[in-house]
Amino acid sequence: MEKIKETVAEGLDEERETKNFIERFIDEDLAAGVYDRVQTRFPPEPNGYLHLGHAKAICLNFGLAEKYNGICNLRLDDTNPEKEDTEYVDSITEDIAWLGFKWHKLCYASDYFDQLYDFAEELIKKGKAYVCDLNAEEMRSYRGTLTEPGKNSPYRDRSIEENLALFRDMRDGKFPDGSHTLRAKIDMSSPNLNMRDPVIYRIQRGHHHRTGDKWCIYPMYDFAHPLSDSLEGVTFSICTIEFEAHRPLYDWVLANLDVPVRSRQIEFARLNVNYSLMSKRKLKRMVDDGIVDGWNDPRMLTISGMRRRGYPPEAIRAFCESVGVAKSNSIVDMAQLEFFVRDNLNYSAQRRMAVIDPLKITITNYPEDQYETFEAVNNPEDETAGKRFVTFSREVYIERSDFMEEPTKKFHRLSPGKELRLLHAYYIKCEEVIKDSEGNITELLCTYDPQSRGGWSEDGRKVKGTAHWVSARDCVEGEVRLYDRLFSNDNPEDGDFQDNLNPDSLVIVPNAKLEKSLAEAVPGSRFQFLRQGYFVSDGVNSDGKPVFNRIVSLKDSFKKGK
RNA sequence: UGGGGUGUCGCCAAGUGGCAAGGCAGCGGUUUUUGGAGCCGCUAUUCGUUGGUUCGAAUCCAGCCACCCCAGCCA
Numbered sequence: 001m002e003k004i005k006e007t008v009a010e011g012l013d014e015e016r017e018t019k020n021f022i023e024r025f026i027d028e029d030l031a032a033g034v035y036d037r038v039q040t041r042f043p044p045e046p047n048g049y050l051h052l053g054h055a056k057a058i059c060l061n062f063g064l065a066e067k068y069n070g071i072c073n074l075r076l077d078d079t080n081p082e083k084e085d086t087e088y089v090d091s092i093t094e095d096i097a098w099l100g101f102k103w104h105k106l107c108y109a110s111d112y113f114d115q116l117y118d119f120a121e122e123l124i125k126k127g128k129a130y131v132c133d134l135n136a137e138e139m140r141s142y143r144g145t146l147t148e149p150g151k152n153s154p155y156r157d158r159s160i161e162e163n164l165a166l167f168r169d170m171r172d173g174k175f176p177d178g179s180h181t182l183r184a185k186i187d188m189s190s191p192n193l194n195m196r197d198p199v200i201y202r203i204q205r206g207h208h209h210r211t212g213d214k215w216c217i218y219p220m221y222d223f224a225h226p227l228s229d230s231l232e233g234v235t236f237s238i239c240t241i242e243f244e245a246h247r248p249l250y251d252w253v254l255a256n257l258d259v260p261v262r263s264r265q266i267e268f269a270r271l272n273v274n275y276s277l278m279s280k281r282k283l284k285r286m287v288d289d290g291i292v293d294g295w296n297d298p299r300m301l302t303i304s305g306m307r308r309r310g311y312p313p314e315a316i317r318a319f320c321e322s323v324g325v326a327k328s329n330s331i332v333d334m335a336q337l338e339f340f341v342r343d344n345l346n347y348s349a350q351r352r353m354a355v356i357d358p359l360k361i362t363i364t365n366y367p368e369d370q371y372e373t374f375e376a377v378n379n380p381e382d383e384t385a386g387k388r389f390v391t392f393s394r395e396v397y398i399e400r401s402d403f404m405e406e407p408t409k410k411f412h413r414l415s416p417g418k419e420l421r422l423l424h425a426y427y428i429k430c431e432e433v434i435k436d437s438e439g440n441i442t443e444l445l446c447t448y449d450p451q452s453r454g455g456w457s458e459d460g461r462k463v464k465g466t467a468h469w470v471s472a473r474d475c476v477e478g479e480v481r482l483y484d485r486l487f488s489n490d491n492p493e494d495g496d497f498q499d500n501l502n503p504d505s506l507v508i509v510p511n512a513k514l515e516k517s518l519a520e521a522v523p524g525s526r527f528q529f530l531r532q533g534y535f536v537s538d539g540v541n542s543d544g545k546p547v548f549n550r551i552v553s554l555k556d557s558f559k560k561g562k
Numbered sequence: 563u564g565g566g567g568u569g570u571c572g573c574c575a576a577g578u579g580g581c582a583a584g585g586c587a588g589c590g591g592u593u594u595u596u597g598g599a600g601c602c603g604c605u606a607u608u609c610g611u612u613g614g615u616u617c618g619a620a621u622c623c624a625g626c627c628a629c630c631c632c633a634g635c636c637a
Contacts, residue, residue: 454595
């Protein structure tokens with residue numbers, strides 16, 4: 001131990017490792033012998049697709065298990081047949097696997113329906129649960145308010161035998177939906193409303209995606225969750241902060257039943273990102289209302305949307321790591337997410353040339369039928385990415401923004417009479433600007449310096465500007481989709497999100513000029529279109545043109561023409 | 563309003579009685595055969611607020627203020 005301390009002191013002085021509060025709780029419990037191992041779980045309800053907020057919970061739960069040499073299950077919390085579907089189960093498993101995590105076991109709350117039922121009977125037999133005949137409205141009025149205590153249900157003092165018989169009748173389908181509930185007998189005057197005899201079973205006829213029509217009664221979250229945790233052997237049940245007031249109930253359920261493990265619930269703050277919505281309910285509404293293409297629309301922070309947008313899973317994990325785990329409500333800046341995407345892509349994405357807003361250039365002293373190829377590195381950050389060849393010819397396209405007729409002081413690219421380096425190719429000089437009748441620039445006539453092959457000259461003259469280009473003879477046309485923020489408002493939660501939609505959230509450029517190799521790009525592969533940012537291949541459109549989505553939005557400083 | 567939480571830079575976030583980490587964003591500079599990359603700097607005399615305890619307080623105590631969650635037979 002001492003040795004380890006020394007080593008740490010000597011070598012890793014600067015790598016101070018700060019533990020988050022959950023890790024400190026775990027350390028305490030381990031040290032106190034409350035638990036001798038760590039087991040977590042990620043328990044989504046299969047009623048929608050996973051989003052970045054879930055990614056944070058996934059990283060936390062799976063990360064903790066890994067860190068402490070424990071295990072983490074994926075559990076589908078399917079106790080409400082009305083909202084759940086196998087489509088969602090499939091998307092959830094796919095998304096978690098894509099993020100790079102492996103669950104120890106794939107479980108379903110519905111796996112435990114029989115045991116949960118038995119636990120309910122156990123509670124009844126202990127006199128700690130009763131069947132209540134109050135309807136929803138009556139129950140609400142009996143519950144009291146934030147400031148006034150509730151009243152006991154008139155059915156609260158039924159005998160154990162009667163409760164048991166009634167509960168079995170509920171199970172056997174003898175009552176209509178909503179007519180009876182099973183409630184825990186706790187305290188109708190508790191200041192915590194969750195403890196005022198909460199419902200733990202309700203009658204609900206609906207086809208369950210796994211158990212079909214076997215059951216017509218379903219356990220409530222507050223009953224099913226602690227018991228599912230315990231049955232699986234979960235030691236730390238990590239959930240979001242809105243469940244904090246449910247913790248006494250969570251503990252009550254485990255304390256009043258004969259369970260294998262007394263799991264510990266720990267809450268953390270959910271993730272919010274500005275310019276985006278992170279509520280499954282609202283995401284579903286956007287999908288249903290046709291505001292977006294589907295759950296995988298690249299403008300949404302669903303995992304499938306981010307995947308389609310080209311965000312690498314490693315970048316998402318690094319982001320989740322960076323935002324930390326705490327209990328205060330917070331809204332993380334979208335720029336932080338994009339930073340981790342750029343940071344990853346900088347060394348993982350190959351470079352390609354593409355011209356999104358083309359301006360034609362004719363090189364007047366370059367022979368009409370001639371062409372030649374140049375070698376170009378695929379990624380200056382990664383030698384193993386190799387090289388490719390690009391073809392040069394008499395007519396090329398450059399980005400319209402790489403030419404300025406009356407250049408400003410800081411503008412070093414092409415302008416009349418000035419030289420510009422075409423990346424990997426030659427120096428060219430602008431000799432003439434051709435305009436249409438309305439004065440719009442339609443073409444530039446340039447000359448090239450044959451001595452500058454490779455983009456370098458022996459006379460040592462300095463050419464500051466360099467631009468990407470594409471040979472007119474050899475390029476392919478493609479569709480480029482520029483995705484911006486879906487919401488114009490920093491916080492779309494202000495009012496109805498529909499009022500905050502950004503009309504320019506999707507701009508389609510149908511005829512971008514692409515380097516030939518991009519025509520065969522595998523969907524999902526990411527490239528840097530040099531100065532224009534990062535793009536991901538998204539297959540071909542209905543015209544058979546290759547499609548690219550922009551991955552991160554432009555940095556504001558660059559937008560301002562710096 | 564009863565209960566439960568949270569307040570440290572524009573945004574996240576460390577800090578657990580001994581001179582306020584780090585990241586994002588921003589700003590300056592420097593580079594570069596175009597990375598929006600790299601490199602170098604700068605950016606909280608102050609921790610919601612007021613008092614108290616202490617040689618010493620973001621850390622302990624008390625009051626106040628602000629925000630979030632709970633009155634589903636949702637999770």
